[in-house]
Amino acid sequence: MSHQPNPFASEGEWLKCALHTHSSVSDGTLPPDLLARAYEDAGFDVLSITDHWRIAEAPSTDRLLTIPGAELGFDLLKPAYPRQSAEFLVWGIDHLPEDPGGDRDNWCFNAEENWEVRTFPSLTDGASWAAGLGAVVYVAHPYWNHLSVDELSSAQGFTGIEVFNGSSEAVDGRGDSSPWWDALLASGRTVFGIGTDDQHYPDSDLGLAWTMVKAVDRTQEAVLDALRHGQSYLSHGPTIHHIEATDEGVIVECSPARTVRLQREQEHGTSVVMGQAESGASRILATDGDGLITRALLECEPDFVYRRVVVVDERGARAWSNAV
Helix, strand or coil: CCCCCCHHHCCCEEEEEEEEECCCCCCCCCCHHHHHHHHHHCCCCEEEECCECCCCCCCCCCCCEECCEEEEEEECCCCCCCCCEEEEEEECCCCCCCCCCCCHHHCEEECCCCEEECEECCHHHHHHHHHCCCCEEEECCCCCCCCCHHHHHHCCCCCEEEEEEHHHHHHHCCCECHHHHHHHHHCCCCCEEEEECCECCHHHHCCCCEEEEEECCCCHHHHHHHHHCCCEEEECCCCEEEEEECCCEEEEEEEEECEEEEEECCCCCEEEECCCCCECCEEEEEECCCCCEEEEEEECCCCCCCEEEEEECCCCCEEEECCC
16 A cells, blocks of 8 residues: 555645535535535535536635536446446546446436436446546445445546445445445555535535545645545544654544544554553543543554544544545
8 A cells, every 4th residue: 555645744724525415406405506505604615516417516605615526327347236336426527428338228317306327337437537537536435335345446546435425324324334445445455535425405414424635725626636645534523633653653633532443454453442441552642621532542563554543422423534
């Protein structure tokens, strides 16, 4: 796995990003301009409306940067059921292909709900098309799509995956795709993660999860470059303030947490838990007035395949770092 710059030690500012959302241009309920206003009012810095096979237009404002995107489909090598396809998110595009070349049997249009599926022949083909536009591709909700790890492992050209999808988690408990992420990281792939709300109904699912991006400025290219290089973390609650690698392991500073964990390959991870005995060299370094963890050292030997941080707050909400 290649080593990426540590976003917590990089220059720039943290931007709260909504990277998987839907407007009335496809199957969302708000028109693009009102959706942008809703995200701006909710304190987001960046919005990409990723409608199904549509590019929605919403102008940026002084407070909210909008980035054109879409949610597109691809055929599976080994579908588990008839007409099964999967999806990827792409940001930084200015058009869509009329015919992406996939299996027409997997194409459909739902007039009642206003969503459309067209497919590229494979994820690799879709990522290659996006690369030609200088765009960035992350695979959407692998768990929800019933997407196999083998399928992901055989594909090329995508930068990351949607590790947490708030709507999928709320509706059917299939929002957490971190096992797919771990499988790819353990194989040596450099794969980054995002968190999203997959918003369709702003009254119920806007802000269920988000991605914090460390960007050198508030421009589309700066945000896309940060996503290309994993200058980010994802959350549906906690804040990660700082991560630093040391000879002993990894130091984490965060909003008050019940558990701080270092996730690694196989069973080699470690954690510290509020009120529990310390494990090896891993230890709690600071707490708040309620005894919740705000700073911790997580022990890690130097021969790791990958390591990433997970912060769990007292409600069970989590934040995930990219590989450290």
